[in-house]
Amino acid sequence: MIDTILSSIKNGIFTRDFEPLFENKKSIVPGFVDTHAHMAEAGYFMRFLSLSHIKSKKDLLEYISSHLQRGSLNIFVDYDESVFEDEKDITKKDLDKISKDTPILLRRVCGHIAVLNTKGIEYFKDKARENTIDVEKGIAYEYLPLNLYDILSPSVSEIEEGIQKAQRIYLKKGITGILDFAKDINVFKAYTNLDLQGTLKIKVKLAFYEKAFEYLKENGLYTNWQKKRVGIEGIKLFLDGSVGGRTASFYKPYRDAASKGPFYSKTSLQNKIKKYEKAGFKVLVHAIGTRAIDTVLAALPEVSDFHHRIEHFEFPSKTALYLSKKKSAYISMQPNFVARWWKMYKDALYDEEFLLMHPYRTMMERGIVFAFGSDSMPEGPMYGLQGALKHPFKEERLSLKEAIRYYTEEGAGLLNLKTGKMARGFYGDFVVIGDDGDIDAVFVEGEKVYGR
Numbered sequence: 001m002i003d004t005i006l007s008s009i010k011n012g013i014f015t016r017d018f019e020p021l022f023e024n025k026k027s028i029v030p031g032f033v034d035t036h037a038h039m040a041e042a043g044y045f046m047r048f049l050s051l052s053h054i055k056s057k058k059d060l061l062e063y064i065s066s067h068l069q070r071g072s073l074n075i076f077v078d079y080d081e082s083v084f085e086d087e088k089d090i091t092k093k094d095l096d097k098i099s100k101d102t103p104i105l106l107r108r109v110c111g112h113i114a115v116l117n118t119k120g121i122e123y124f125k126d127k128a129r130e131n132t133i134d135v136e137k138g139i140a141y142e143y144l145p146l147n148l149y150d151i152l153s154p155s156v157s158e159i160e161e162g163i164q165k166a167q168r169i170y171l172k173k174g175i176t177g178i179l180d181f182a183k184d185i186n187v188f189k190a191y192t193n194l195d196l197q198g199t200l201k202i203k204v205k206l207a208f209y210e211k212a213f214e215y216l217k218e219n220g221l222y223t224n225w226q227k228k229r230v231g232i233e234g235i236k237l238f239l240d241g242s243v244g245g246r247t248a249s250f251y252k253p254y255r256d257a258a259s260k261g262p263f264y265s266k267t268s269l270q271n272k273i274k275k276y277e278k279a280g281f282k283v284l285v286h287a288i289g290t291r292a293i294d295t296v297l298a299a300l301p302e303v304s305d306f307h308h309r310i311e312h313f314e315f316p317s318k319t320a321l322y323l324s325k326k327k328s329a330y331i332s333m334q335p336n337f338v339a340r341w342w343k344m345y346k347d348a349l350y351d352e353e354f355l356l357m358h359p360y361r362t363m364m365e366r367g368i369v370f371a372f373g374s375d376s377m378p379e380g381p382m383y384g385l386q387g388a389l390k391h392p393f394k395e396e397r398l399s400l401k402e403a404i405r406y407y408t409e410e411g412a413g414l415l416n417l418k419t420g421k422m423a424r425g426f427y428g429d430f431v432v433i434g435d436d437g438d439i440d441a442v443f444v445e446g447e448k449v450y451g452r
């Protein structure tokens with residue numbers, strides 16, 4: 001079968017259609033499309049040590065003190081205290097015990113929270129917005145962790161390096177298409193450079209943070225601009241934070257904290273959407289909590305040239321499901337969040353809102369347009385799919401075949417990408433899965449880029 005497929009790929013492009021093949025011993029599926037990734041940024045942060053493997057506060061503190069480089073700024077990324085077996089709160093005091101003269105910053109896996117020691121607070125004080133660091137506890141909310149990349153401001157060549165690092169990992173996991181969030185215009189330059197050099201294998205659509213808008217306009221870029229393997233998707237807006245950080249916006253309070261309103265009112269979001277539409281851009285709005293999701297859907301225009309996107313859509317109300325179809329919104333969801341955090345969600349939220357979590361089957365049956373992505377937490381569809389296959393609410397589970405469709409073909413449709421489907425005119429990208437559920441091989445444009 002693999003040979004048949006390969007012989008139908010000419011100049012890297014499928015010349016005929018193939019259905020995904022599901023057999024006990026081997027499955028052959030299209031390349032995965034990750035509709036919400038942070039590949040360039042993740043690549044850049046691969047320069048820093050990751051704490052994602054650490055399962056207790058004790059181990060975390062030991063790891064930091066044994067890997068500390070005295071004198072210069074030390075950044076560690078991706079800690080997740082929700083899985084810690086001992087204490088869950090990490091504060092300035094803990095890090096001050098490790099060092100008083102070396103600045104330390106730990107960024108939480110959600111990207112919305114960071115912990116600093118006293119020296120770290122000093123280092124970042126002028127770079128962070130006022131009142132976004134709790135100086136007593138040494139915890140920075142939203143601004144500093146979310147903008148760390150901007151504050152450190154990597155060069156185009158540093159970003160290219162990062163993309164190459166990350167691309168190797170993404171390809172191994174069978175990902176051949178992504179929507180990547182570009183913090184700034186250097187990311188666009190890095191991707192187009194790599195594509196010109198012929199080293200970009202993954203097909204990329206870029207969504208930009210708002211500050212890139214002026215540049216995009218000046219350079220005649222717009223939604224659906226496309227050149228070889230790089231295209232432009234739109235502008236990213238944030239309406240709330242994360243459940244882990246207690247900054248996702250709900251109507252009800254959390255079990256252990258108050259819930260805040262969304263970052264923008266309906267009216268100011270509407271004005272932003274109008275502004276970007278007028279300039280030729282689709283918007284992609286981050287909305288996790290029920291209240292934030294309702295706000296986006298209320299703000300979206302009834303009729304639009306664009307299928308505006310909602311990112312995450314974790315706890316949608318019944319009204320939100322209705323309106324998302326009515327307003328033809330496109331939705332990107334992360335089943336890995338369910339796999340990884342559903343218990344934390346259950347502890348954080350009252351049932352009324354917890355029970356709304358990721359209603360995949362309901363959405364499929366209603367014909368709501370959505371596709372899967374990872375938010376790079378971590379990347380890897382084979383892991384992410386578990387959240388759809390083993391959803392804690394049985395009635396919302398998808399079959400393997402359905403779940404893979406939402407990680408391939410539906411993603412290709414959402415992004416208008418020429419990968420993620422084994423069809424004539426699409427790039428010859430496909431993935432072979434072994435009987436143990438792990439990836440056997442990955443082919444890109446007819447070339448084997450990974451095999452075990």
Ligand SMILES: [Zn+2]
Nearest residue numbers: 036038181375
């Ligand atoms: Zn994201």
